[in-house]
Amino acid sequence: xxxxxxxxxxxxxxxxxxxxxxxxxxxxxxxxxxxxxxxxxxxxxxxxxxxxxxxxxxxxxxxxxxxxxxxxxxxxxxxxxxxxxxxxxxxxxxxxxxxxxxxxxxxxxxxxxxxxxxxxxxxxxxxxxxxxxxxxxxxxxxxxxxxxxxxxxxxxxxxxxxxxxxxxxxxxxxxxxxxxxxxxxxxxxxxxxxxxxxxxxxxxxxxxxxxxxxxxxxxxxxxxxxxxxxxxxxxxxxxxxxxxxxxxxxxxxxxxxxxxxxxxxxxxxxxxxxxxxxxxxxxxxxxxxxxxxxxxxxxxxxxxxxxxxxxxxxxxxxxxxxxxxxxxxxxxxxxxxxxxxxxxxxxxxxxxxxxxxxxxxxxxxxxxxxxxxxxxxxxxxxxxxxxxxxxxxxxxxxxxxxxxxxxxxxxxxxxxxxxxxxxxxxxxxxxxxxxxxxxxxxxxxxxxxxxxxxxxxxxxxxxxxxxxxxxxxxxxxxxxxxxxxxxxxxxxxxxxxxxxxxxxxxxxxxxxxxxxxxxxxxxxxxxxxxxxxxxxxxxxxxxxxxxxxxxxxxxxxxxxxxxxxxxxxxxxxx
Amino acid sequence: xxxxxxxxxxxxxxxxxxxxxxxxxxxxxxxxxxxxxxxxxxxxxxxxxxxxxxxxxxxxxxxxxxxxxxxxxxxxxxxxxxxxxxxxxxxxxxxxxxxxxxxxxxxxxxxxxxxxxxxxxxxxxxxxxxxxxxxxxxxxxxxxxxxxxxxxxxxxxxxxxxxxxxxxxxxxxxxxxxxxxxxxxxxxxxxxxxxxxxxxxxxxxxxxxxxxxxxxxxxxxxxxxxxxxxxxxxxxxxxxxxxxxxxxxxxxxxxxxxxxxxxxxxxxxxxxxxxxxxxxxxxxxxxxxxxxxxxxxxxxxxxxxxxxxxxxxxxxxxxxxxxxxxxxxxxxxxxxx
Numbered sequence: 001x002x003x004x005x006x007x008x009x010x011x012x013x014x015x016x017x018x019x020x021x022x023x024x025x026x027x028x029x030x031x032x033x034x035x036x037x038x039x040x041x042x043x044x045x046x047x048x049x050x051x052x053x054x055x056x057x058x059x060x061x062x063x064x065x066x067x068x069x070x071x072x073x074x075x076x077x078x079x080x081x082x083x084x085x086x087x088x089x090x091x092x093x094x095x096x097x098x099x100x101x102x103x104x105x106x107x108x109x110x111x112x113x114x115x116x117x118x119x120x121x122x123x124x125x126x127x128x129x130x131x132x133x134x135x136x137x138x139x140x141x142x143x144x145x146x147x148x149x150x151x152x153x154x155x156x157x158x159x160x161x162x163x164x165x166x167x168x169x170x171x172x173x174x175x176x177x178x179x180x181x182x183x184x185x186x187x188x189x190x191x192x193x194x195x196x197x198x199x200x201x202x203x204x205x206x207x208x209x210x211x212x213x214x215x216x217x218x219x220x221x222x223x224x225x226x227x228x229x230x231x232x233x234x235x236x237x238x239x240x241x242x243x244x245x246x247x248x249x250x251x252x253x254x255x256x257x258x259x260x261x262x263x264x265x266x267x268x269x270x271x272x273x274x275x276x277x278x279x280x281x282x283x284x285x286x287x288x289x290x291x292x293x294x295x296x297x298x299x300x301x302x303x304x305x306x307x308x309x310x311x312x313x314x315x316x317x318x319x320x321x322x323x324x325x326x327x328x329x330x331x332x333x334x335x336x337x338x339x340x341x342x343x344x345x346x347x348x349x350x351x352x353x354x355x356x357x358x359x360x361x362x363x364x365x366x367x368x369x370x371x372x373x374x375x376x377x378x379x380x381x382x383x384x385x386x387x388x389x390x391x392x393x394x395x396x397x398x399x400x401x402x403x404x405x406x407x408x409x410x411x412x413x414x415x416x417x418x419x420x421x422x423x424x425x426x427x428x429x430x431x432x433x434x435x436x437x438x439x440x441x442x443x444x445x446x447x448x449x450x451x452x453x454x455x456x457x458x459x460x461x462x463x464x465x466x467x468x469x470x471x472x473x474x475x476x477x478x479x480x481x482x483x484x485x486x487x488x489x490x491x492x493x494x495x496x497x498x499x500x501x502x503x504x505x506x507x508x509x510x511x512x513x514x515x516x517x518x519x520x521x522x523x524x525x526x527x528x529x530x531x532x533x534x535x536x537x538x539x540x541x542x543x544x545x546x547x548x549x550x551x552x553x554x555x556x557x558x559x560x561x562x563x564x565x566x567x568x569x570x571x572x573x574x
Numbered sequence: 575x576x577x578x579x580x581x582x583x584x585x586x587x588x589x590x591x592x593x594x595x596x597x598x599x600x601x602x603x604x605x606x607x608x609x610x611x612x613x614x615x616x617x618x619x620x621x622x623x624x625x626x627x628x629x630x631x632x633x634x635x636x637x638x639x640x641x642x643x644x645x646x647x648x649x650x651x652x653x654x655x656x657x658x659x660x661x662x663x664x665x666x667x668x669x670x671x672x673x674x675x676x677x678x679x680x681x682x683x684x685x686x687x688x689x690x691x692x693x694x695x696x697x698x699x700x701x702x703x704x705x706x707x708x709x710x711x712x713x714x715x716x717x718x719x720x721x722x723x724x725x726x727x728x729x730x731x732x733x734x735x736x737x738x739x740x741x742x743x744x745x746x747x748x749x750x751x752x753x754x755x756x757x758x759x760x761x762x763x764x765x766x767x768x769x770x771x772x773x774x775x776x777x778x779x780x781x782x783x784x785x786x787x788x789x790x791x792x793x794x795x796x797x798x799x800x801x802x803x804x805x806x807x808x809x810x811x812x813x814x815x816x817x818x819x820x821x822x823x824x825x826x827x828x829x830x831x832x833x834x835x836x837x838x839x840x841x842x843x844x845x846x847x848x849x850x851x852x853x854x855x856x857x858x859x860x861x862x863x864x865x866x867x868x869x870x871x872x873x874x875x876x877x878x879x880x881x882x883x884x885x886x887x888x889x890x891x892x893x894x895x896x897x898x899x900x901x902x903x904x905x906x907x908x909x910x911x
Contacts, residue, residue, distance in 0.1 A: 116590065116591070116594070117594075119591050119594075120591055120594035120595055120598060123591050123592075123594075123595050123887075123888050123891045123892065124595060124598075124884065124887065124888070125846070125847065125850045125853070125887050127853055127854070128850075128853060128868060128872075128883075128884070128887065131853075131869075131872050132599070132602050132872065132880065132884075133602065135602075135872055135875070136602045136603075136605040137605070208716070208717055212717075212719045215719055216719060216720075216721065216854060219719075219721050219854065220854070220857070220869065220873070221873075222872075232719075235719075235721065235722055235725065238725075239725060239858075242725050242728055242729045242733065243728070243732070243733060243740070243741075244733075245729075245733055245734075247726075247729045247733075250722065250725050250726075251726065251729075254718075254719065254722035254725070254726065257719055257722065258714070258717055258718050258719070258722070261716075261717035261718075261719070262713055262714065262716075262717035264717075265713055265716055265717050266713060269713065269796075365816060367812055367815065367816060370807075395818070398815070398816060398818050399816060399817045399818025399819075400818055403816070403817070404813075404816040406809065406812070406813060406816075408809060411808075411809040411810065412809045412810055412812070412813045413810055413813065414810040414813075414814070414828055414831075414832070415810070415832070415906075415907070415908060416831045416832055416905060416906060416907060417828070417831070418907075425814075425817075425819055425823065426817040426818075426819065429817060429818045429819045429820060429823075430817070430818050461907040461908070463907065463908050464907075474813075477813070477817060478817075481817065481818070
């Protein structure tokens with residue numbers, strides 16, 4: 001867990017698509033504000049050219065039935081469509097956010113009534129409701145703006161309400177309340193600003209949709225005053241000409257509309273995508289960093305003398321280094337990590353949060369988080385360097401010969417499959433057995449990890465298990481493939497203290513009776529002293545000291561180890 | 575008993591929504607035209623004729639009384655008579671539903687399948703050139719106005735290339751439909767062995783189905799992609815990889831079932847849109863479905879027809895979301911508890 005955080009904290013780069021979209025929107029905004037400068041002809045005058053003239057140098061986008069210049073009209077329409085879209089989104093944003101915040105924050109009857117109303121509005125086909133309302137209040141720019149913003153409001157109400165509900169009980173909100181802020185201040189100064197990013201992302205997607213609805217109204221003649229330049233009504237005007245081949249009358253306004261709608265969409269889509277590594281920019285960074293690391297490793301490998309692993313060690317980690325991709329190449333987090341795991345022995349990797357212990361352990365099976373880049377080293381498992389032909393080498397050992405027990409057992413089990421299903425799948429992926437045999441093995445396995453009523457439990461889902469029971473399932477899952485090496489990543493963190501002891505005792509028993517090699521990642525020195533024979537001490541991505549448990553506890557060589565021991569004794573004494 | 579209560583609450587809530595929708599339509603209808611008498615008689619008609627018609631329509635009563643009458647009729651399934659067709663709205667709607675259903679069924683099935691395929695491919699190959707191309711197409715599909723796509727498809731495939739027939743509805747002009755069995759023209763033609771007719775009908779369907787299919791495909795592909803990416807990043811997928819579960823099982827079983835949940839919500843919305851008669855698509859292709867009926871009704875202030883259509887759309891919405899809830903609980907064990 002600890003070592004995963006740097007990955008999450010990485011700089012949130014704005015995807016290229018957002019800039020692209022914003023650029024087009026900005027250009028459109030400028031154009032629609034200064035139409036008169038660009039339009040070669042008066043957009044509203046008929047007969048500036050011959051009717052139905054194809055696009056040419058004189059009439060860039062051609063002319064329509066009455067000989068108006070399609071280019072000038074398309075530009076002029078930008079003012080209308082862009083203006084209506086922007087106004088409608090701003091109105092819907094302000095009103096919807098206010099209503100949603102009130103409903104989410106105060107709840108009660110207000111919330112119930114509001115949500116029912118919103119549901120009614122949303123039960124209408126959107127375009128139809130827009131058409132009905134415009135028919136009711138009459139056409140015209142202002143009416144269209146009002147109608148389209150009313151349609152947008154329910155979305156904002158729902159979004160903001162959900163955001164507020166999810167953050168209402170967050171610590172910072174509670175803290176703001178405790179130090180005496182008025183509720184309204186908590187809402188507007190503390191809660192809403194924290195919900196802004198999804199809101200702005202949504203507004204942008206909403207704008208994309210609004211632009212289309214506005215044009216649709218224009219298309220069926222319910223929009224603004226007939227005859228005035230608006231993309232939808234222009235497309236409608238050219239509808240009949242399409243069938244006789246004059247595509248440009250409808251074609252160009254449509255392209256303009258598509259451009260505006262797509263740009264808004266790109267902004268919203270890019271902003272709502274929160275994942276690092278998914279954007280164009282960071283994908284490029286990753287690739288560059290990986291290339292750099294590969295060349296560095298090739299040079300290092302050529303210089304390194306051939307090492308002969310000790311035969312009593314099942315796994316040897318030699319000079320393992322790596323880091324996370326950043327703008328300036330790889331930011332190192334693991335430095336020349338080396339240690340070995342003796343066969344049939346339980347080895348502890350200890351260290352504080354951020355020491356690189358979990359990252360090292362996950363790297364053993366090639367499960368380091370996305371964005372981690374290896375810059376050097378070897379992982380020799382049973383005489384074979386796993387890194388020499390990854391990922392194929394992992395396929396041969398992962399699950400089959402090396403198993404993992406993860407920290408958060410309930411999150412690590414698939415929520416929509418029964419525990420039995422997952423056990424059977426894991427068994428059959430690694431052992432040549434029939435489904436029925438796998439079933440029997442799974443039940444026996446649950447019994448081994450001391451889960452009562454295993455047959456009934458097989459049919460249950462992960463959410464029906466307590467934390468301790470889920471961790472036992474996780475253990476059964478890891479052992480069902482009969483591995484040689486078991487890596488346990490803080491297996492008892494997050495469990496109740498009494499249950500921690502039970503689970504730990506079970507792990508030690510299983511490891512001992514099976515004759516497994518185990519690697520326990522923990523920060524609990526008490527547990528280490530009771531269960532492990534070998535210890536690896538890590539800090540800041542470096543191995544500070546390795547040795548037998550007895551030697552580390554009685555005669556620490558490294559000052560950090562000594563400090564760690566002193567601290568844990570203090571805790572025990574207290 | 576425990577299971578019945580939440581369902582009863584749900585149904586009551588759904589009825590409340592339907593009531594709200596028809597009430598809103600009633601109000602809007604009365605705002606648009608407080609006195610629809612003019613729609614029935616010529617402007618020259620004398621006052622007595624007008625009064626008679628008004629009384630006949632119940633327009634001489636107070637607005638609350640009219641509303642009460644309207645609800646009473648509604649409960650008895652009487653939706654009134656369309657001003658423009660002169661037929662009962664119920665029979666107008668039922669005669670137009672098959673056209674909408676045929677178009678929507680193919681568009682939803684095709685769009686959904688393609689959406690899933692593209693979304694999953696895009697997620698699995700995230701960051702690749704193919705992913706970028708697919709995302710570009712998806713954004714295009716989301717940002718393109720339906721009516722414009724339809725027109726451009728007509729220009730390319732009908733006018734320029736001559737591959738598709740013109741926008742004249744379900745069958746070419748002058749061609750008689752097959753005997754009614756399922757009311758799906760293509761299916762009925764095949765069932766009665768009229769393969770030429772089936773080809774005609776399929777050709778008429780092609781462009782409208784593609785146009786509407788894009789509106790189904792794009793949001794599904796987008797939702798599938800982002801849900802799949804999120805699922806693939808989850809801890810339980812890491813466990814599955816650690817346990818050496820084959821990649822295909824991980825993608826198509828372990829991640830996929832978790833992807834279904836967010837996608838189902840989107841799918842419900844899209845199905846509602848398609849089956850309530852994509853108004854503009856039907857308009858452009860002269861498709862004789864309920865969407866075009868609604869479009870005509872609004873342009874002619876034909877209130878009974880509008881009311882009928884809105885009621886149909888609201889019931890459709892409510893039913894789809896009820897089914898969605900049931901589907902949810904059958905996929906997600908946490909909802910069942």
